[in-house]
Amino acid sequence: MSALEGKVALITGAASGIGLATAQLFAREGAQVAMVDRNADAVNEAARELGSSATAISADVTNEADVEGMVAACVDRFGRLDVAFNNAGIARIAPIHEHPLEDFQRIVDVCLTGVFLCLKHESKQLLAQGEGGSIINTASINATQASAGLAAYCAAKSGVTMLTKVSALELGPHGIRVNAVGPGHTKTPMTLRARDVPGFDEAMIGATPLGRLGEPEDIAQMVLYLGSDASPWVSGQLFYVDGGITVNGLPPGFNLVNA
Numbered sequence: 001m002s003a004l005e006g007k008v009a010l011i012t013g014a015a016s017g018i019g020l021a022t023a024q025l026f027a028r029e030g031a032q033v034a035m036v037d038r039n040a041d042a043v044n045e046a047a048r049e050l051g052s053s054a055t056a057i058s059a060d061v062t063n064e065a066d067v068e069g070m071v072a073a074c075v076d077r078f079g080r081l082d083v084a085f086n087n088a089g090i091a092r093i094a095p096i097h098e099h100p101l102e103d104f105q106r107i108v109d110v111c112l113t114g115v116f117l118c119l120k121h122e123s124k125q126l127l128a129q130g131e132g133g134s135i136i137n138t139a140s141i142n143a144t145q146a147s148a149g150l151a152a153y154c155a156a157k158s159g160v161t162m163l164t165k166v167s168a169l170e171l172g173p174h175g176i177r178v179n180a181v182g183p184g185h186t187k188t189p190m191t192l193r194a195r196d197v198p199g200f201d202e203a204m205i206g207a208t209p210l211g212r213l214g215e216p217e218d219i220a221q222m223v224l225y226l227g228s229d230a231s232p233w234v235s236g237q238l239f240y241v242d243g244g245i246t247v248n249g250l251p252p253g254f255n256l257v258n259a
């Protein structure tokens, strides 16, 4: 039997990168998938390619009405919710003394407040169903490893790990597991700018024991494990999927601010 047979999953940031790869893997593993993104055209196209096992929902995770509506739309379409992957995120590089307030607030809004809003409305649905469930949040190796130029991003991702722990504490007695995944440097549109900087990829690969950058599918496989019944006693944890780079730490001295 496939790992997610009969389950309904909701994925945010599903039009691109890690979210898209996870939606594709989840569909292959038997799930019905609600694919959520603020990029309506891209998410419509991505869901169309997955056929009847997927539906596209256009929503901005920073807007509470949108988030409430996305859970309702998933339940309208597929009848319930079992697994949620709160993955939408953005990053911008700026030195702290020049970091525009609007940028700082937007990054925290999407990466941290967005995860809170998703947790709030998804857990409401799971509690109402009364049959448990699994929620996975996307953090980052930057939840614990500082990177110059990523003050807002690092602070937000660090916050995601604590939100994960608090939710696991509150929801565990209801059979709802909450975990976080911490990707390393993964080949998606988000990292295109950094990957254009001469020497950056080489430095990351050099510091990575497994000697390569991540593929979106590498992260999706961990989300599948956490979302499936293969992890029934796993909750409140942050799992790095990073080729081992957190063992070494990020390459010293590499500063995207000046790149």
Ligand SMILES: NC(=O)c1ccc[n+]([C@@H]2O[C@H](COP(=O)([O-])OP(=O)(O)OC[C@H]3O[C@@H](n4cnc5c(N)ncnc54)[C@H](O)[C@@H]3O)[C@@H](O)[C@H]2O)c1
Pocket (backbone or CB within 6 Å): 012, 013, 014, 015, 016, 017, 018, 019, 036, 037, 038, 039, 059, 060, 061, 062, 087, 088, 089, 090, 091, 110, 114, 138, 139, 140, 141, 182, 183, 184, 185, 186, 187, 188, 189, 190, 191
């Ligand atoms: N790529 C990496 O190296 C890496 C490393 C660590 C963590 N992450 C995290 O992984 C997650 C996915 O990133 P990715 O690399 O796949 O990036 P990506 O840019 O390919 O995909 C992000 C998706 O999120 C959507 N999105 C952005 N803001 C949104 C909002 N307010 N509401 C709804 N959707 C929104 C975008 O439209 C896009 O489709 C992010 O949380 C990111 O911080 C990525």
